[in-house]
Amino acid sequence: MRRERLITTTPRSALFLHCRAGFESECAAEIQQRAQELGVSGFCKGQPDAGFVLFESNEDEGAVRTHRAVAFNSLVFTRQWFVIQGLCEGLPASDRVSELVRAATGIPRAADTLLLETPDTTEGRELARLCRGIRAPLEAALTAAKLLRPHGGEEGSRLHICFLDGATAFVGYAPAANSPPWPRGIPRLRYHHDAPSRSALKLDEALLRFLTPEESTRLLAPGMQAVDLGAAPGGWTWQLMRRGLSVTAIDNGPLAPEILKSGLVSHLAADGFTYRPKAPVAWMVCDMVEQPIRIADLVARWVEQGWCEQTIFHLKLPMNRRYQEVQRCLDLIRRRLGKKAVRFSLTCKQLYHDREEVTAYLHRL
Ligand SMILES: C[S@@+](CC[C@H](N)C(=O)[O-])C[C@H]1O[C@@H](n2cnc3c(N)ncnc32)[C@H](O)[C@@H]1O
Structure with a gap:
């Protein structure tokens, strides 16, 4: 995917949807149909095996409206989703934090949790170390900028940062009530060795x-x-x-x-x-x-x-x-x-x- 063409509309009129790699067209067909039912016009962009789809609306609030009106549980092929607030490209390895904080500025309300994500692909999983390393400085900077609330209260809203590679990340938000709590929508489960099968x-x-x-x-x-x-x-x-x-x-x-x-x-x-x-x-x-x-x-x-x-x-x-x-x-x-x-x-x-x-x-x- 050519990075400069990742999104063409203004931020907040696009959604980021995680899906299983290989199921981008199903994920796209589904969100497009649901948006259409709401009267929101838009189109999807995705690449085979990317592990995510972008839905872009021609309307200013199209993505926000879709995210608000479509129940997450009613989507079959979307594992996790958020409204895109910004896209960072060319993040400098020496200071990714400042740009990410800048991109998050303007989210409708301070978030209660930060989800650091990557698409669920081999390349995405290779970014796990980057996500682990950046968490503490990023949380500190977001908290100082009043974009992230100190831990403790009930979870109302989440800030999502999804890295596509070391230099590119989508920044967005989602109300906690209409999305699962796990990065990429994948819960961590423990395999019990006394279980008869991995099923x-x-x-x-x-x-x-x-x-x-x-x-x-x-x-x-x-x-x-x-x-x-x-x-x-x-x-x-x-x-x-x-x-x-x-x-x-x-x-x-x-x-x-x-x-x-x-x-x-x-x-x-x-x-x-x-x-x-x-x-x-x-x-x-x-x-x-x-x-x-x-x-x-x-x-x-x-x-x-x-x-x-x-x-x-x-x-x-x-x-x-x-x-x-x-x-x-x-x-x-x-x-x-x-x-x-x-x-x-x-x-x-x-x-x-x-x-x-x-x-x-x-x-x-
Ligand atoms: C994917 S396996 C199930 C694995 C199981 N859920 C587990 O956790 O270990 C599918 C099973 O369905 C059984 N099966 C397929 N057709 C069946 C039928 N008509 N009646 C009963 N069992 C059937 C097969 O024998 C097979 O053991």
Whole structure:
């Protein structure tokens, strides 16, 4: 990407959106559609595998309006986002701080936290040392300039600084209520060595992403019943089990023996598409690798019939028309439940641990 052409509109009329590298066109299609629905005209710029997209509006407040009106949770392919306040190019290695502070001047309110970011790409990750080194002097300078509030109070607003390389950075802001707290939208999760598979991290991230801490405690309480469709070797079952839930694990494949010893897990070699629980359960999770529309139909049936109160499931993305396919699946669920007047909430995200899939959370209200 040629640096001088990174943005063409004035600052504050553009958004920076982080996404998984390789999914720039889905991220762009989605934000463009959502802005259009709001009557905000604009266009997207992005390069394949850049790990981010820029949305530029022709209107002065177009980006601000879009950021305010579009719920972050309603975007599938955006992992993190902010309104661009300024773009620094040619940052001198001897003093990046002064220019960054200058670029941040004029943000609507002093920020409570500073997120130092890079795109989630190999080049981006190589800038981790720069981010670590600059944090303390930058925080001190931003605080002195009254652009960053001393730590302590409730988090209302975030200042984002996203380095593309050592000399180029976007500076922007986002209200804390409509964006996730993690740089690039990626939570730090610990891999537990007693988990039967690395897939365990996927459900861990989904629960962190979709549930508030209060909901986590209330909705994932010990003694609750859960069903895991496509459970083997047992990473998702393990996540539920370690929270004290009793899990019926459905899979023709074998489960890791350790989780069966817990007394909380029963394994049933059955087809996840035809299995029905004997009594309603709190949770159904589904990680079967299947056509996404079949999974959408299945989870809609579970919630419609009241077989589960809530479900977390994967939708495997096709090679082409990935954005359209996700929309088709979500529309099917909405339509099916809408027809039966079922009240529900549905959130879908491409999470950090998702590759060619997205993760969704459907909750019967
Ligand atoms: C990606 S793996 C699941 C990994 C699991 N979530 C974990 O954390 O370890 C997909 C599983 O779905 C199972 N599966 C696929 N189709 C199925 C079906 N129709 N019924 C039951 N299990 C199915 C496969 O046997 C496979 O074990």
